[in-house]
Amino acid sequence: MSTPDAVAPARDELEAALTDLARDRGRRPLLVGLDFDGVLAPLVDDPDQSRPLPAGAAAMVRLSTTPDVRLALVSGRSIVDLHRRADPPVGTVLVGSHGGERGTVGPHGLERDPVQLSPEQSDLLTQVGAGLAAAARGREGVWVQHKPAAAVLHTRMAGADDAETATAQALALAAELDVHALHGKDVVEISVLPVTKGDALVRLRDEVGPAVVLYAGDDVTDEHAFARLGPEDLTIKVGEGETAARLRAADPAELCDLLASFADALAV
Numbered sequence: 001m002s003t004p005d006a007v008a009p010a011r012d013e014l015e016a017a018l019t020d021l022a023r024d025r026g027r028r029p030l031l032v033g034l035d036f037d038g039v040l041a042p043l044v045d046d047p048d049q050s051r052p053l054p055a056g057a058a059a060m061v062r063l064s065t066t067p068d069v070r071l072a073l074v075s076g077r078s079i080v081d082l083h084r085r086a087d088p089p090v091g092t093v094l095v096g097s098h099g100g101e102r103g104t105v106g107p108h109g110l111e112r113d114p115v116q117l118s119p120e121q122s123d124l125l126t127q128v129g130a131g132l133a134a135a136a137r138g139r140e141g142v143w144v145q146h147k148p149a150a151a152v153l154h155t156r157m158a159g160a161d162d163a164e165t166a167t168a169q170a171l172a173l174a175a176e177l178d179v180h181a182l183h184g185k186d187v188v189e190i191s192v193l194p195v196t197k198g199d200a201l202v203r204l205r206d207e208v209g210p211a212v213v214l215y216a217g218d219d220v221t222d223e224h225a226f227a228r229l230g231p232e233d234l235t236i237k238v239g240e241g242e243t244a245a246r247l248r249a250a251d252p253a254e255l256c257d258l259l260a261s262f263a264d265a266l267a268v
């Protein structure tokens with residue numbers, strides 16, 4: 001299905017849906033939720049080098065200043081990391097750690113709600129971090145990232161054998177400790193808080209009360225969000241693969257270009 005003939009109608013369909021939504025003032029307020037990596041920014045080997053595409057940055061600025069539009073970035077990153085990499089405009093809601101953290105970009109920087117872990121959850125997080133470190137040990141290109149409520153095994157830079165073994169070990173660890181594991185593209189994230197992007201997005205929607213939610217994501221973890229939204233919402237899968245989303249963009253560049261035009265049309 002990934003022939004050029006099959007891709008072109010998907011782009012046209014997405015563009016038409018965005019044009020309709022921008023024109024229809026009856027479908028406001030609007031909540032725009034965007035994943036960061038693989039959506040506003042192309043996927044890169046080193047997550048510290050991730051930057052939004054210029055069109056994505058322009059779209060964020062325009063969306064954040066449009067009346068009746070609320071912009072939220074929804075990411076697996078910690079919100080401090082997300083804030084640093086995405087450089088989102090004032091007023092943007094940041095949902096980090098797959099919903100484990102929330103904050104808002106204020107005039108003087110990130111205003112965050114800190115993660116509150118119980119003593120049991122803190123102990124569990126220590127065990128998770130140690131277990132993943134053991135899975136990574138001696139395997140080139142496998143490394144562990146520590147977040148406020150989770151630890152993440154990264155295998156993107158590892159060979160296939162090392163990646164497979166380390167991933168299996170991480171999933172076994174999660175099963176053994178009876179904690180939540182998210183298996184995404186070259187990552188296994190083990191969180192001590194039971195959260196998904198879907199839970200976080202629904203909570204935000206209930207607070208904001210929009211007529212329509214637009215949500216774009218590229219990873220398996222975004223499927224939780226797609227699945228929780230309704231037929232009146234716009235769900236956009238970026239890239240290839242099975243999805244519950246209604247619409248599709250080929251890659252971050254295509255999504256950001258269309259999003260920038262959409263944001264301009266909304267602001268008219």
Ligand SMILES: [Mg+2]
Pocket residue numbers: 035036037038039217218219
């Ligand atoms: Mg992503």
